[in-house]
Amino acid sequence: MGKLKIVEDVNWEIEVVYADKDRYTRMAIWEDISKYHTGDVSLLVGGDFYCIMAREEKKGGKAFHFTPAANDMASFMMSNDLIDLGFNGPAFTWTNKKDIRSQIFSRLDRFLISSSILDSFQGLKVKHLTRLASDHCPILCSFIGEVKMVYSHWIKF
Known part of the structure; x- marks a missing residue:
């Protein structure tokens, strides 16, 4: 776990995930993140x-089926108030790199953020970059400082 201080009063906890194939090992990761996360600090989890x-x-x-492992992750997200920001770029972040008839593509990589982050950082974006040599494509989470909406009480035509 890392910490990121953006400005004087904005602190985030950062977690980088490289989850295991085994459901129970992944559950241990979700439990560790939940256990060590400070509840009043925003959380960014990516990987x-x-x-x-x-x-x-x-x-x-x-064919896809909603598995118990997906349910575990959904519970982890809900209990830590995490949301998936979505993304721009290629739809899938992983491929098995097989021939065309046996090819599988999946979105295994993502960024999850505390919903409270969106209150201050509406400019937060996730982009799936071009896959080069790996079976995963890199993902990038970037933000444009605080984006505050300024409203005028004047109506102009």
Whole structure:
């Protein structure tokens, strides 16, 4: 776990995840993050979650089914008030790199953030970058400082 101080009164906890194939090992990761997370500090969790959360996150191979592992991750997200920001770029972050008939694509990599972050940082964006040599494509989370909406009481035509 790391800490990021953006400005004087804005602190985030940062977690990088490289989840295991084994559901119970992943559950231990979710439990550790929950245990060591300071509840009143915003949390940003990113990396390879090794979990598909929706039918749209998989192409090829066996049909998608919402698994107990996906339920574990959904519970982890709910208990820590984490949301998936979505993304720009390629839809899938992983491929098995097989021939065209056996190819499987999945979205295993993502960033999750505390919903409270969106209150101050509406400019937060996630981008899936081009896959080069790896079976995973890199993902980038970036933000444009505080974005405050300024409203005028004047109506102009």
